[in-house]
Structure formats: structure tokens, C-alpha cells
Amino acid sequence: QVQLVESGGGLVQPGGSLRLSCTASGNIASIYSMGWSRQAPGKQRELVARITSSGYTYYTDSMKGRFTISRDNAKNTVFLQMNSLKPEDTAVYYCNAQVVGTGYWGQGTQVTVSS
Numbered sequence: 001q002v003q004l005v006e007s008g009g010g011l012v013q014p015g016g017s018l019r020l021s022c023t024a025s026g027n028i029a030s031i032y033s034m035g036w037s038r039q040a041p042g043k044q045r046e047l048v049a050r051i052t053s054s055g056y057t058y059y060t061d062s063m064k065g066r067f068t069i070s071r072d073n074a075k076n077t078v079f080l081q082m083n084s085l086k087p088e089d090t091a092v093y094y095c096n097a098q099v100v101g102t103g104y105w106g107q108g109t110q111v112t113v114s115s
Contacts, residue, residue: 002026002104004095009109012085016113020080022095022106033098034078036069038091038111045094051078085113 008020024031035050035058049059049069057069068081078095090113095106 004106006106006109024076030099040091
């Protein structure tokens with residue numbers, strides 16, 4: 001079992017920045033990839049970015065250049081730095097951890113981009 005706790009969401013003005021954090025606990029050694037997805041009201045959940053245990057990163061095309069995923073292995077934490085935020089980035093952001101055969105999700109953190 002893996003437990004994920006997200007933090008860092010909130011209200012930000014367009015053009016602003018936020019950094020989300022996700023700390024994993026439990027069977028940490030089984031995790032080979034962590035990432036962030038988001039779900040806006042009335043829309044399907046979509047992948048934002050992923051990072052593997054070796055540091056390889058992947059971004060959905062629309063997120064490239066504005067979002068940066070990183071990890072601190074010593075703290076079992078993954079970060080999502082979000083810059084130049086737009087109102088369409090408003091969503092609940094979920095942390096995900098992949099292990100062989102299954103995945104785990106955090107409870108989500110709300111990000112609202114509005115003036």
C-alpha cells in the first residue's frame with residue numbers, strides 16, 4: 001500500500017505561480033513512477049506530467065514550458081511547479097503513484113486561477 005498526501009493548492013491570479021507537493025508513505029520502494037493529473041468540472045481527468053524513479057519526465061503537450069515536475073527522493077516527495085497560470089488551469093490536481101499492477105491516488109488539491 002502507498003499513501004499520498006498533496007498540498008499547495010489555492011487561489012491564484014492569472015499569470016501567477018503555485019507549487020504543489022505530494023508526499024508518499026508506505027511501500028515506497030515499490031513505486032516506479034509518480035505524476036500529477038487534473039480534473040476540471042465537467043471534464044475527464046487528464047495527465048499533466050510524470051516522473052520516473054530514474055528522473056525521466058513526461059509532460060502533456062499543453063503543459064510543456066509552464067509546468068515542471070521534480071522529485072526529492074530523500075523526502076519521498078514530488079513537486080509540480082506551475083507558472084503563467086491561466087483560468088483554464090483551474091481544476092482539482094491529483095497525485096498518482098504507479099507500482100507494478102496498480103496505481104494509487106491522493107485526495108486531490110484544488111487549484112483555482114481567477115482574478
